[in-house]
Amino acid sequence: MSTPLRLVIFDVDGTLVDSQGDILGAMRHAFGAVDLEVPSRDAVLGIVGLSLPVAMARLAPDAGPAVQDELVEGYKSAYVDMRAKVGAAQSSPLYPGARDSLEQLHATPEVLLGVATGKSKRGLDSLIKAHDLGSFFVTQQVADFHPSKPHPSMILQAMADTGVDPENTVMIGDTSFDMEMAQSAGVRSIGVSWGYHPVSALRGAAEILTDFAALPTAISRLWER
Missing domain, CATH: 1.10.150 (DNA polymerase; domain 1)
Structure with a gap:
């Protein structure tokens, strides 16, 4: 299978x-x-x-x-x-280990990557160009076309774009809005500790990561459950 x-x-x-x-x-x-x-x-x-x-x-x-x-x-x-x-x-640097994790996930044939952000399309386009991330993300959801997080619209559209079911989708984020959005969309979530909301706010996350390098393994554990 x-x-x-x-x-x-x-x-x-x-x-x-x-x-x-x-x-x-x-x-x-x-x-x-x-x-x-x-x-x-x-x-x-x-x-x-x-x-x-x-x-x-x-x-x-x-x-x-x-x-x-x-x-x-x-x-x-x-x-x-x-x-x-x-x-x-320079003004918005990648967190340590972010690119390595993206490359590792991107190299897995069955894994598709996307973004769901409160940024505008112009802001996201500029950031992706600056960091040369254009090859990674097959679906990009931005504030211009959706209700604000935690409404599930961004995740629902990302799943529609890729044809991936909720049980095979995971949201990675640093805020309560990301966790709530995932829950509303019926998908699982992984929280990260290095962002802007305290870890205590990341309720509903399957795991909380303290190191980007741990992300691919954490995602693999999630699929196995």
Whole structure:
């Protein structure tokens, strides 16, 4: 009996790349531009993974829709400017071991790789180009075309794109939003400890990893269960 196709979906910020410097910097610029108090580091990292309109509504709930829209646009502009100054590869570096794990998984014939991110398509395209990741991901789900995490739309579309069943799909992420999204989509999840939410928030994960090198083995254990 042949091995079924399997799908491994990655979150991006806080899972594959460490982009917190740009995220925090862009948020400081956006809030300063509208004369609002800048949220704390923990508050900002706590919303990473959400689509920007949802994130700004959480960070500035009393500001009103018009100001929240200004925050979104101010953040986007600042993020693009900062990335242009130093390049996406330097401002959002891959976590140690990320490329090796991607290469190992990509080399397995029955395994397909995808991403599901709160980034825009433009932001993801820039990051993939900077890190030369274009050959890895057969499905790329971004905030432009989906409701914000933890809605399951991104995972459901990734499975539709690849024809992989829920029991053969796993979501890899660093936030509670990733774990909740996986649960809503009926797939399993693996949490990573090096990202932006505390490990205690990764409820529902089949495993919590502390080292990227352990990911391929953890995924293999998951398929065996």
